[in-house]
Amino acid sequence: MRNRRILSIWFPRLAAERHIRRDPTLGSVPFAVVKDIGQAQVLASLSVSAQAAGLYQGQPLRDAHAMCADLLTRLSNPHAEAAFLGVLHRWAGKFSPWVAREEPDALVLDLTGCAHLFGGEEGLARQVDQDCADLGLSVQLGVADTLGGAWALARFGGQTGDDHHRNGDAIDQEARATRSRAGKRRHWERGGAAPTVTAVPVAERLRVAPPGQTHAAIAHMPIAALRLEDHTAAQLARLGLRRVHDLTSQPRAGLARRFGRGLVARMDQALGSLPEPVSPAPAPDRFATRLSLPDPIGLEDDVMAALDRMLPRLCGSLRNKGRGARTLRLEAYRSDSTMQWMNVTLAKPSDDPERIRPLLRMKVEDLDAGYGIDMLRLEAVVHEPIHLRTKVGHLEAGEAVKARLAAKGGLDDLIGRLGARLGIEAITRVQPADSHIPEKTSITVAAAWSEPVRGWPKRGRRRPLRMWRPEPVMVPDVPRLPKTFRWRGRDHIVHAMTGPERIAPEWWLDDPNWRSGQRDYWEVITEDGDRLWLYYAHGGTMSSGWFCQGAFA
Template sequence: MSNRRILSLWFPRLGAERWLRAEPHLAGQPFATVASDGNSQTLAALSVEATAAGLSRGQPLRDAHALCAALLTRPALVHREQGFLDALHRWAGKFSPWVAAEPPDSLVIDLTGCAHLFGGERELCERVARDCADLGLTVRLGLADTLGAAWALARYSEGGRSIARSGDAIDQEAPATRARAGKRRRLSNTPVDGPVDRPVGDPVGGMAVARIAAPGAAWGALSTLPINALRLPPHTVEQLTRLGLRQVGDILGQPRAGLARRFGRGLVERLDQAMGSAPEPVSPKAAPERFAVRMSFPDPIGLEDDVSEAFARMADRLCARLKKTGRGVRTLRMEIHRCDHEMAWQTVTAARAADQPHRLVPLMNLKIPRMDAGPGIDMLRLEALVTEPLHARTTAGHAEAAALGAPRHDKGAALEDLIGRLGARLGMEAITRRHPADSHIPEKGSKVVPAAWTDPSRHWQPPPRPRPLMLWPPEPVHAPDTPRLPNRFRWRGRDWQATGHRGPERIAPEWWFDDPAWRSGHRDYWQVETDRGDRLWLFYAHGGTLSSGWFCHGSFA
């Protein structure tokens, strides 16, 4: 398998450096992300300064603060780090179409037949290091004939000197390097059996380390690496270490049958994969498809009409791409890039996923006045942040629409557009609707749900008795404490005269749920018509843990 060339990229500080990119003020001081494991908190990813302060990955947060009082922390967000790794997956696609992600912090690239396009393997590794430097990322590179060898070189070698200690890979790599933007890096990429070109720079950061094993030199490349480089389970590593087998070279010459009998087939299989005797293919995953368009201008623009027209044309292009994939956009991100290198953005959320420009442009126009053009706009960018699959709809003609009655699709689209416009001004979460709920308690008979993410309910079950248009928390009514409906009562500081009534309707509390508002026991509800023209909903509480009496709960139309 000497014709294959595999490049492994390891980002040992991915979680911390993602936060540093979002909050640049955290740079220059000890920083780490914190992961929660039950009731304990440990360090997940560290900055260069945190490593220099003596902190390590997996260290309890309490011990870390005792060792470094100036440590700043942020939570480790796994889903955000996965999204960042997906973005790096798309970036790595320019070196080879055969890219696979190894969550949470590494990529594997099959460079077979691709290195010559960049001037050779050395030049390609330098290109990778420069790109990572511009992104502010620490990277460790390993290039070999097999995936196992490249993985090991990226994590368990430092320049031309391997590390034979046991423990976590990030602790062994002698401090992981961080490439700094704007500075040229030197790479130690000499074949492992040749002289070592030591990187020049700060021993903690300021350079990128690459380890390139010459074709067919996997045996020599792995011989001096620790046993951990074979990706073995911890208990297997512990057993090998007890026997004095600390380096890969210590077991390369051992009989395979004896190794398999004592340590299982897993050890032999990992060893064969690293040496190339057993196949280990790279399974590429297509990068997540992104729907984004942009428009650049030869001269800066700043008029609102010009920006609106440009966004409308970009929406046409974006929707055309969405229609080809059968998807619709739910959330749009509008960006304006100004001449002073500043960027302003706004997000637009539609009530329903759409792939029609005329339904998106009015929502976008509501956001344009909120973006400051500054000295002028050089570029506009439009990206679909959230998309959903769209199902084909059958559009009825005039004859079919007349036979079916009201044009249901048009009414639905009009309502969705109205919800979208209101949401653009008030916030999509502020637009709600009611759905039926499974409860006989009046105030629990319906629930409030967001209008943009739900459909109108068509299965309302009418209650056994009419319910008032307005409900409020029960308010005390001054009347005799008897179950008999009074002809005269006092409520809200006014005297009322009952001219008609309907009832009673008994409603019992939910015995399986202790609701403080229903500790007064059973209630007898009455619809009461008053001399002032109001139709009130009164009830008599028979008393439970609370005292009995009359209350007003709502009003009919």
Template structure:
């Protein structure tokens, strides 16, 4: 017997953030309530209660506009960490339906229910059981079942939804009254406008009602009427395709693959193949990580930075001791400040090298304590090692002088890592990079840029055949006679130069196995040219290939 095809269940909790707080504070779901997220200098609606949606509010709407529409709106700041923890609770609850459960985004779960649905009376019975559990818990849920993860995700979020337009004013019900009467005659939807809405009976007969379960091997037909966003495409790509008149999945599936990939990138083709099952996309369960965290409840609220640092001095040694006994080091640490108004703020820092030494971690957190807003007071502090790595103990061995040398080297390495961590706490760890040698004879490809916090200093740099300039940039055209040797003056960046001395040439050939647009001008002869004005430039003469020959400047020596 052939093995049964995979069946994937996707669960989406569209009101996760709002309903988490509604459950906690026992609010009325029919009351307008919204969770607000800060985006730059503006506050936007992130998650809404059923009452807020009934008032006409939408996620992503600015808070000032929402308050103008609904003055009775209650709001709370978003707590992404608490929402992630709540989603983890839902993931453990979903384990009663399948042993293979993974998270999908901030508000979704994915379950591999292959061979599990019959335990609940089939797939329909399984969805009814999930709807009942969520209704009893006061949660809104939308589900979709398909042969692929992408198909189930699309059905859970877009089943039964109409196809919109990338701009307003194109639908019949948005047109002026004078033009609305002529809309039926000119049939504007045939020229790219929005198609008119069908009656309910017609939709049922046409088979485009909301279908949460896709029959086996019929995913293409079920996904066809859905909007393009159901394929998990970027919003910019969806808008571009909509301007071209492609608004449904079926219209995109019929397009040739090569032009799609060239114009919109390979991500569009990848999403199509994932949705149809031509590219595997397994459900990835989340491994339960051991939390390394300590907390301290305060008898009276605090609000000064000195008080927060005093609490940190009591929490940090306890956390570092726990991590050290586990044979691990802290790579990223987070301090959470819970306020009396049931909101929370946090600061997070990373280390260039994992460590369990409180003296190395405390200065990094102290740099960001001023970023905390105490509000009406902080009544609890929680310190968590978000990311840890195994650390092997190092002990100098040998005679006394050798031990001192090794200890000095370790201290120098620690000082360098502390410097990287301090700078990274201000500008971000990803902004600090270092160079490593690369396997290429092309000057601009001779090095590769790597993050300093996740790489070791490079050793044994290969010596170049000729000196390389201190500053290197993309080749810039130079106005000079089209000859392999400089015979007179030249003009570069709007200035006239007169060569005083030339050293070279150093011939470099392109990598013939790669199609590099920068090297389509063929073989290059590099010259170190000293000008009468003192500049030392790195010029090369391109002998021509797919492009014409000529002189270019690519760098400058110190």
């Protein structure tokens, strides 16, 4: 375990500084990010100015406004903060190939065999600190033999035990009368969050435990440095066990029996007795290409000539990974520092430039070049796996398969072109559904994300080509249809009728449209040539009567 070296990078103001990077004016005033906890809002992340005003993390927002009337706040956005941490995850890959995220505001790097490339561990830590300063981010670092030790050094490395022993905080220095005030100690000593970070010199932000010295480095830290659960830390504090060395000097069997094996496991992970590997998340595949132009362009043919150079590179990258582009984004950067972008969605994922180019051509017609375009960027924002097909058999069979695949590809291309004009979601197809209710025998789905159905299931009776909501028919309320009936303001004379076909409602569902009970369906041909689909509802919770629901071709 001593051969491993772990770096923990903690961004204590990540959420607040994400907003400050977008709006630098927030950095000159007290600013905080708030989140909802139950029915109240509390401070989740503070800027340097807000902390200097006496505010602290977890403080109710009403109390914070009472202390600092000039406080500006923004609501917490966990998804945006996670995305920002993902960007920092990619940045940290320059220091080590093994990088893992610790939600919501930390990264962990396995530096084994990497530190010498940056002049040693301290040199690497200083480089990380300098990069974060250039990015406008506050950071605290910890390097140790174990992940738990590095985590503790990054958050509690500046809080040693000596300064607190001198002021009587230790349990062995307390008089009996003062022990009743033990609840007023710092919340982090009772197992809460790490202490609020203040502006400290660079040397104090870089906490490196020499190899084999992790136990000595964290021995005088509070028990919160062991990443214990809040209720476990609170119970230990009530027993007077507030420092790591207080726990390590206790019999392990008694601690495990009273507080569970989780406490002992956390101690072993921090001290290196129990392995805790760094599990890096694989970087997501990104497929994009760009082309910088020596002179601004504005003609449609020039843009297409540039895309002809970009598409093969992009499709080659997709093909190497076995992926196909579903949605592409074309970004056109103008010479006046503005940008226009547009999306193209394919009916089926593809890595063929000849299938993508016509769709881009249709979008380029709407491109506003302005004062000229000096850079183009093409990215596959949505991509899916595709599988290569190997055709086997004699020559005629191979040609038949090729023709069938070409016909299917032509339909996909047609859907893609129509979708480029009308919107890909506007192109739909009908598929069969498993239900005996007439209006539920089919569903409408997006054509781009579905396959055509070759054979529809056969049913006992045929269904009308057009179907609508049942409309009342003006006839006497009897099960037998008379010779003449009135529907849609017209009188119709029955020439022939076929039926009945009885359909019962789905008894396991309470469908409001079928509360009229069982229905007897009839195919009625009028003397005017109309082929209507009428039914008689026998009545249930609604009244009975005749209705028209569709028409045959």
